[in-house]
Amino acid sequence: MADNGDLYPIAVLIDELKHDDVALRLGAIRRISTIALALGVERTRDELIPFLDESIDDEDEVLLALAEELGGFVDFVGGPQYGHLLLTPLETLAAVEETVVREKAVESTAKIGQLLAAQQIEDHYIPMVNRLSKGDWFTSRTSACGLYAPVYHLASQKTQDDLRALYATLCKDETPMVRRAAATNLAKLVSKLTKPHVVGEIFPLFSALAQDEQDSVRLLTVEGFISIAGVLTPEETKSMLLTILRSMCVDKSWRVRYMIAEKFVAVSKAVGNDIVKEELIHAFVQVLKDNEAEVRTAASTQVPGFSAMIEKDVVLREIMPCVRDLVADSSQHVRAALATEISGLAPILGKEHTIEHLLPLFLLLLKDEASEVRLNIISKLDKVNDVIGIELLSQSLLPAIVELAEDKQWRVRLAIIENIPLLASQLGVKFFDEKLGPLCMSWLGDCVFSIREAATINLRKLTEVFGYEWAKQSIIPKVLAMGQHSNYLYRMTTIFSLTTLSHVVSAEVLKDLIVPTINSLAADPIPNIRFNVAKSLEEVLPLLKKHGLVSLVQDPIKPSLVKLSEDSDMDVRFYANRALGVLAA
Template identity: 70%
Template sequence: MEDTDEALYPIAVLIDELKHDDVVLRLNAIRRLSTIALALGPERTRDELIPFLDESVDDEDEILLALAEELGNFIDYVGGPPYGHILFTPLENLAAVEETVVREKAVESASKIVAVLSQQQVEEFYMPMLKRLSVGDWFTSRTSACGLYAAAYPHVSPAHQDELRHLYAQLCNDDTPMVRRAAATHLAVSQRHESRLSPRRELMRTRCNRVDIASQKFTRTLTKAHIISDILPVFNSLAQDEQDSVRLLTVECLISIAEALKPDECKTHILSVLRSLCSDKSWRVRYMIADKFVQLSKTVGADIIKEDLMSAFVHILKDSEAEVRTAASTQVPGFCALIGQDVILSEVLPCVKDLVTDPSQHVRAALATQISGLAPLLGKEHTIEHLLPLFLQLLKDEASEVRLNIISKLDRVNEVIGIELLSQSLLPAIVELAEDKQWRVRLAIIENIPLLASQLGVAFFDEKLSNLCMSWLGDCVFSIREAATNNLRKLIEVFGVDWAKQTILPKILAMAQHSNYLYRMTTVFAITTIAQAANPEVIRDYIVPTATTLSADPIPNIRFNVAKAFGVLVPILKKAENMTMLNDQIKPTLTKLSEDADMDVRYFAQKALLTA
């Protein structure tokens, strides 16, 4: 082959693969663009490969998405930053396609490229592209343009900055709602706005190994004077938009603008919009306000919280829509941390009491996760008087999710009122939940037992909870039995090995003689887990003899689990340098099991012998 033919070979192969019927093959060809570019060299990549990609690739969305991603990392292959602007040509076309995911990736890649270019390149090449996209006939190009302003603004002259602000204002007032939504999103959101994606789009992102990167807020690139003079007018227009899908995005804008202003300036410039959004006719807008209420409150200052947001918060806690009340419930402790205790008791707590009996399970579940956060704010006396009755009510809720959520946060209450009061008030309800028909509730109780045990002490635990912990070992659900064995190991770590020898080990070893094979199986799991927290004496006197006895069990499942248990014990004994027990007891038992009639028993026994 002649030199010229060799030079043309990479592009010829690429053309063939990109025209192939198989999407996977075409996708792999795009993924190899960097290799082809290296073979061509920077000059031929600029002169041949980039024009070819720009003119010839008219493919499925998966291919275009991969191409948009590759181009964002292509600067070095075209000769470095001095030639980076060449990549804007294909990216401009990709930013105007119909598929949203492709456009987003093209915008992301263009923003990465512009960050390394000189001011001259940005003004000569990026600005014209941005203008073309901003006034494009199709809304897709104008939507993409909204995401390109923040990246360019710091890199251009003041005159061009004025032009960019003017063009962005036009996009905020665009006739198409999709463009106004994009303008509102990129005006303030610090990360790319993620809409709900179809399974197909999620698949595309998975195939192309999509990674989100943070993008600047456009307002963050502006001075306060420009925010007040140029951004506030378009923000006010967006906040009064006829489309609620646009108005709800202005909540993020409101927070972003408030971050740039002082509290007294917030009163002057954004208070009226804040009031209107808090009482918006659309529940979706009120939901966004509720979801961001703490973040919003922290930015506007104490005066606005006291004069306006306190009453607004009460209203959203009583909102007619369950979704709004759910979002507001998650904000209760965060907002209460910004107001006084007296206000919490007089204004917020009555609403919380109503939410405890809310008709919506989702509202009660959200509140159950957060209500314990009020305990440190109210103090011991008010927690006992006002919160404990609410905890008891939530612990008896008909929805298992509500009960789970309140159980998982009891440690916060314990820090305030102490374990003695907590046990007197809530322990009966917790014991009742230990036998709950929902196994996930029982599981949540088990996971919290070691924490309660460490705070209750040995005497109280042995009296109230010891039998309960043992009963879980016979639960009908495997996940509960497994969690119960792990729970015993944690209890040994809390109370010590001597306690285990006197209390739980005799009960576990008694289960080894039970007629039900599930109890014998659980015994194997329990001694395997306990061995990891036990001392050599316990392993010698209790665990190894029990495992040896069970190695002759008539049930094959028990025998191969004994072999697996010995596989756990071998490293422990080696570490303790107890080779006598290993050689005299464990190896003979494993050798016998390695000749078992059951194939699985032989496999695990032989596997354990390899480590012995």
């Protein structure tokens, strides 16, 4: 019987992996770690791993799951000393047709490779890399490109020489997909090489890839450029890489220009200040004015980072005219990307230039027809506030902010709410009560639940800023009045608001205003109100104990909860009983 029991897990797995139902086969793969535990490390090595290798599925979803599971399977085969056994099924998976399966197989193989001893790498990992690199199908050669860097530093010097020579053949492969993979992984390999090897062997390969006839290859060389530039001195960078950099910035393919625009700050840091001043300012202006919106979008995200690397007067003279054009760009995506980043220019330009040059652009973006643009500019106003102060910010931008508080897009209204505590803390209580107080109360009646929820949290944050005495005078009376509203949504918001405020008010406010109001709604005709009263009382009970208001628990809270626990509505009874459980505890 014991033997049959031992055979059960593998027998079940065999049956499930042969089943017609893909979901069942997928489930079986997801459970192989459990089955391996039941089998033990020896039988896992001798039976389970060979079986998995022999029964590689043809469904990509199942193969992907297997590739992922094997990456964390080292312990189940007995530890790193047996980790090389997992390379066999992973090698098969690394050669399949589906890209995501191959990528996951490469990821898992690299993960295992880093755990192997030097002898295992020489005996098992390197031969696998050789086989994949020389495979007949491009799929295996593509996967091989990602397997060099993870173990290069662990291999012997002779093996390292062989690996570099083999990688060179992949960089020159006749299939564009293989060259793409070689270009993608070049930066990782460079980080493991000595400078002489980078200069003598890798640079010629990189140079060829950067001039490849396929733009899909050229665009992937930007990371390699950054990595190689990091190895070279500024003089070497100027003599070896400058021509390539110039050609990348004006490449005939917009996708290559997009990649260089997206990484412009990283490229600039890699090449050094001299090349930035002599070459890249003009190049950056070019990508900011590119014909393709995608390139301008990518360049817009780099504006603050690049501007921080050059003189302020150069930013004002060269970069700001481009920024003004981008604020009025025909593409919404360009304007949205710029709106996210433009506030980062404020610390660079300083107060005077921010007021003169940036504030007018902020106003334009705050009034943009696209909600995403308005949303992005609002969410980063704190950076501007740090530079020019809240007084100037409020004078210039507050009218636009008030207008946006009633924006038809609820996400814009939500962004305004989330920034209100920041504005409040620096506007001061008087200015806030006059200009923004009514807005905060109006949000409690918004038609969108997320806005009402955010508005209640906003009240709590404002109370933390101005104090509970302010809340007692300015907010709580208005919230209590909503508890008498004919629309049940207002009464619901009253419960939410008072529950949230109960965490930041005094014992007096809790006793005299909050608990009586919440408790009075326990008799509301709407079941949703009643069960939210029960939930609210459950949350308030610990606060009463904290403030020494235990007498309120026995009267009026307990009688209300007992009555609610006998309610005709099932949900009301559930939450009331849960609150009574807290009360009893």
